[in-house]
Amino acid sequence: MFRNFKIIYRRYAGLYFCICVDVSDNNLAYLEAIHNFVEVLNEYFHNVCELDLVFNFYKVYTVVDEMFLAGEIRETSQTKVLKQLLMLQSLE
Amino acid sequence: MLVSSLKLHDLIEEIRGAKTQAQEREVIQKECAHIRAAFRDGDPMQRHRQLAKLLYVHMLGYPAHFGQMECLKLIASPRFIDKRVGYLGAMLLLDERHDAHLLITNSIKNDLSQGIQPVQGLALCTLSTMGSAEMCRDLATEVEKLLLQPGPYVRKKAILTAVHMVRKVPELSDIFLPPCVTLLHERHHGILLGTITLITELCQRSPAALRHFQKVVPKLVQILRTLVTAGYSTEHNISGVSDPFLQVQILRLLRILGRNHEESSETMNDLLAQVATNTDTRRNAGSAVLYETVLTIMDIRSAAGLRVLAVNILGRFLLKSDRNIRYVALTSLLRLVQSDHSAVQRHRPTVVECLRETDASLSRRALELSLALVNSSNVRVMTQELQAFLESCPSDLRADCASGILLAAERFAPTKRWHIDTILHVLTTAGAYVRDDAVANLTLLIGGAQELHAYSVHRLYHALAEDISQQPLVQVATWCIGEYGDFLLENCEETETLQKVEEEEVLALLEKVLQSHLSLPATRGYALTALMKLSTRLQGDINRIRQVVSIYGSCVDVELQQRAVEYNTLFQKYDHMRAAILEKIPLVEHGNHQAEAAAKESQAAAQLSEDKASVPTEPQTSKLLDLLDLLDDTPGDTQQPPTLNPCPVGGLVHLLDLPCAPPPPAPIPNLKVFEREGVRLNLSFTRPPGTPPLLLITVTTTNSSEDDVTHFVCQAAVPKNFQLQLQAPSGNTAPARSGLPITQLFRVLNPNKAPLRLKLRVTYNHFGQSVQEIFEVHNLPVETWQ
Numbered sequence: 001m002f003r004n005f006k007i008i009y010r011r012y013a014g015l016y017f018c019i020c021v022d023v024s025d026n027n028l029a030y031l032e033a034i035h036n037f038v039e040v041l042n043e044y045f046h047n048v049c050e051l052d053l054v055f056n057f058y059k060v061y062t063v064v065d066e067m068f069l070a071g072e073i074r075e076t077s078q079t080k081v082l083k084q085l086l087m088l089q090s091l092e
Numbered sequence: 093m094l095v096s097s098l099k100l101h102d103l104i105e106e107i108r109g110a111k112t113q114a115q116e117r118e119v120i121q122k123e124c125a126h127i128r129a130a131f132r133d134g135d136p137m138q139r140h141r142q143l144a145k146l147l148y149v150h151m152l153g154y155p156a157h158f159g160q161m162e163c164l165k166l167i168a169s170p171r172f173i174d175k176r177v178g179y180l181g182a183m184l185l186l187d188e189r190h191d192a193h194l195l196i197t198n199s200i201k202n203d204l205s206q207g208i209q210p211v212q213g214l215a216l217c218t219l220s221t222m223g224s225a226e227m228c229r230d231l232a233t234e235v236e237k238l239l240l241q242p243g244p245y246v247r248k249k250a251i252l253t254a255v256h257m258v259r260k261v262p263e264l265s266d267i268f269l270p271p272c273v274t275l276l277h278e279r280h281h282g283i284l285l286g287t288i289t290l291i292t293e294l295c296q297r298s299p300a301a302l303r304h305f306q307k308v309v310p311k312l313v314q315i316l317r318t319l320v321t322a323g324y325s326t327e328h329n330i331s332g333v334s335d336p337f338l339q340v341q342i343l344r345l346l347r348i349l350g351r352n353h354e355e356s357s358e359t360m361n362d363l364l365a366q367v368a369t370n371t372d373t374r375r376n377a378g379s380a381v382l383y384e385t386v387l388t389i390m391d392i393r394s395a396a397g398l399r400v401l402a403v404n405i406l407g408r409f410l411l412k413s414d415r416n417i418r419y420v421a422l423t424s425l426l427r428l429v430q431s432d433h434s435a436v437q438r439h440r441p442t443v444v445e446c447l448r449e450t451d452a453s454l455s456r457r458a459l460e461l462s463l464a465l466v467n468s469s470n471v472r473v474m475t476q477e478l479q480a481f482l483e484s485c486p487s488d489l490r491a492d493c494a495s496g497i498l499l500a501a502e503r504f505a506p507t508k509r510w511h512i513d514t515i516l517h518v519l520t521t522a523g524a525y526v527r528d529d530a531v532a533n534l535t536l537l538i539g540g541a542q543e544l545h546a547y548s549v550h551r552l553y554h555a556l557a558e559d560i561s562q563q564p565l566v567q568v569a570t571w572c573i574g575e576y577g578d579f580l581l582e583n584c585e586e587t588e589t590l591q592k593v594e595e596e597e598v599l600a601l602l603e604k605v606l607q608s609h610l611s612l613p614a615t616r617g618y619a620l621t622a623l624m625k626l627s628t629r630l631q632g633d634i635n636r637i638r639q640v641v642s643i644y645g646s647c648v649d650v651e652l653q654q655r656a657v658e659y660n661t662l663f664q665k666y667d668h669m670r671a672a673i674l675e676k677i678p679l680v681e682h683g684n685h686q687a688e689a690a691a692k693e694s695q696a697a698a699q700l701s702e703d704k705a706s707v708p709t710e711p712q713t714s715k716l717l718d719l720l721d722l723l724d725d726t727p728g729d730t731q732q733p734p735t736l737n738p739c740p741v742g743g744l745v746h747l748l749d750l751p752c753a754p755p756p757p758a759p760i761p762n763l764k765v766f767e768r769e770g771v772r773l774n775l776s777f778t779r780p781p782g783t784p785p786l787l788l789i790t791v792t793t794t795n796s797s798e799d800d801v802t803h804f805v806c807q808a809a810v811p812k813n814f815q816l817q818l819q820a821p822s823g824n825t826a827p828a829r830s831g832l833p834i835t836q837l838f839r840v841l842n843p844n845k846a847p848l849r850l851k852l853r854v855t856y857n858h859f860g861q862s863v864q865e866i867f868e869v870h871n872l873p874v875e876t877w878q
Binding site for chain 2: 026027028029031032033035054055057058061062065069084087088
């Protein structure tokens with residue numbers, strides 16, 4: 001518990017992915033959301049590792065924006081998200 | 093002059109390569125200087141690189157506010173990559189507290205209306221992340237237009253942006269209400285997800301929206317049903333469950349819509365049962381959906397069978413090996429236990445198993461739940477489990493566990509002996525963590541259980557002999573030994589293992605307690621009093637007791653010294669009265685918590701319930717001494733010896749007595765006795781119905797003047813055939829302008845029903861002067877002494 005939110009986290013080797021949600025939200029569902037997100041990252045960066053995240057932080061932000069918006073889950077299908085990301089990448 | 097600016101990649105490498113904080117700061121400062129120079133007159137093409145570097149530096153925690161204007165320039169530029177970094181910078185660096193954010197509004201507006209999807213997407217992202225109320229108001233219509241566009245990419249973003257807007261500016265919800273229903277008919281999961289979130293948000297904001305959307309419950313039910321049954325869409329499949337996120341969101345919305353609404357709840361019932369049975373729970377995703385289902389069932393008006401199903405699901409959760417699931421189950425069961433007690437009882441064994449968890453948060457939840465599950469049929473088993481837990485649990489849980497056990501024992505104890513045993517066990521294992529009133533409760537309990545006096549005193553003696561460090565235990569034990577010491581000298585019929593004890597052993601033990609440095613001053617007081625009481629109970633030589641008592645006559649601790657002096661006097665001058673005074677305490681009414689709570693409202697109990705049985709009786713007696721020294725000319729001198737000596741024991745009785753007997757509201761009129769320069773003394777009278785000769789007088793001092801009254805002391809004297817006791821006042825300062833008044837309670841015993849006369853003396857400091865007044869109270873109402 002943290003002020004009036006709670007923090008849900010999942011550990012992947014040396015990294016902790018944390019999500020801060022309202023007290024009334026479903027813990028287990030957000031655990032799944034974290035896992036979903038990590039899987040997308042994995043696909044996008046081709047076997048992502050910590051350094052990938054550090055050096056390409058702005059790309060990570062793009063992925064976040066694709067999947068979560070305004071504090072809610074936006075897109076749950078990994079294939080769709082990846083398609084979008086590739087399209088965005090081609091514009092740069 | 094310009095060193096070639098680093099590429100982002102190189103900068104990051106360099107920062108990470110820095111071995112110390114100072115080195116890192118150096119690199120960053122150099123780079124920031126570059127960036128500032130580049131912003132001023134650098135190459136427009138490279139600007140986004142500079143900003144990207146700045147953002148990295150910002151993420152590390154260094155100040156980066158000089159980049160805000162750069163963000164604006166980048167957003168306005170037509171290139172996509174500039175816009176991308178610019179918007180990202182805006183999201184990270186700007187927020188409502190800075191005034192610059194309003195400048196973005198125009199750029200966002202332009203971008204939204206341009207029609208290029210990725211750009212629109214970016215703009216919407218930024219708006220939803222850091223849009224303030226003014227921005228939202230300006231851009232609401234734009235977003236609404238986008239809601240109805242054909243392309244799903246932008247629509248999804250638009251919907252969630254609408255969610256953010258509704259959160260910031262609730263009035264905008266009217267604009268977004270109509271499109272929602274049409275959006276529900278979409279097949280695209282992303283859009284559905286967004287729509288449902290939007291509807292949830294709208295419903296939470298306004299009850300009118302809630303009613304409006306209750307019409308769509310059938311539609312939602314249908315969507316969910318197709319999701320669950322229709323099988324397998326590979327895109328949205330997560331470990332066997334088709335789009336659990338969408339399912340969870342729909343369930344949440346159903347929960348909000350169905351709360352307190354019969355009709356919707358009924359439509360949902362079948363569906364919920366279906367979801368609950370069909371979902372595969374081997375992986376976490378399935379459990380997530382099930383958990384949400386359970387929450388929904390709990391909140392809506394569902395059939396009883398469905399609730400039992402929900403509880404059973406939670407019970408199944410408890411058996412899983414994943415700690416998260418068990419935590420979630422325990423928390424929800426705790427919420428459910430009030431309403432569906434019997435259903436939860438079925439899972440009691442599993443809950444008790446969870447007590448043995450190593451994880452602290454799990455065991456705490458299990459403890460709360462177990463305590464809530466105790467009832468009269470399972471109390472013996474549960475207390476056994478809880479006691480086993482008490483011995484092994486971490487120290488922060490011990491206080492809760494101990495008080496929980498004691499509370500449960502009090503409510504559901506099958507026999508008194510079991511109750512005493514349980515409390516004894518708790519005191520020996522976790523004595524230091526027990527709440528303060530446990531001592532008082534236990535003494536009351538033992539006092540009330542006459543047939544068990546012998547048994548309890550034997551048990552307590554042996555417990556004390558083993559260990560004198562746990563203070564509550566020691567206090568109770570010494571009190572018992574003092575009261576019922578004569579039982580110790582005989583065999584106890586109830587248990588053959590407890591032999592009789594010799595007198596010397598008893599005295600030796602009490603002396604050990606008295607001298608041990610582990611004992612609190614309160615405990616020492618108990619021990620000394622116990623020794624005194626034993627002097628009448630034991631037949632043997634009382635010289636040893638006299639010796640000990642006289643040693644403490646010169647003790648440093650004032651409380652002990654006073655007691656010792658009084659007891660000495662008792663031995664010397666009033667030996668004939670010793671036996672009568674030190675008799676056993678009469679049976680006290682068992683005070684339960686309700687009576688205590690009610691009594692707290694009356695001032696008398698409020699003053700005393702803070703002091704424990706070992707409260708210094710000194711203030712009362714010293715006041716009396718003062719009064720008698722100074723009021724030599726008053727018509728009535730209070731009798732000293734009888735009021736002085738019964739104080740130690742009598743004070744104990746009164747203090748235990750009062751919480752059980754709250755004075756009823758008195759019909760005797762109040763009396764104003766004194767007024768001077770805004771300081772007023774009022775007397776109010778109460779005659780408790782159980783004791784006719786007793787009169788309680790409450791003196792209230794109010795101060796309506798401009799200056800505080802300090803060092804306030806009030807003393808009283810009554811005629812010779814009365815007995816007077818003064819309690820400690822609530823304070824000795826009355827703040828100016830009708831601040832909190834000072835109250836003090838007098839107890840007057842009038843066995844002969846003689847006419848009451850009362851003389852008062854008050855001293856205080858007021859307006860810088862010291863005031864002293866002596867006066868007799870006239871016009872005392874007749875009811876005070878009849």
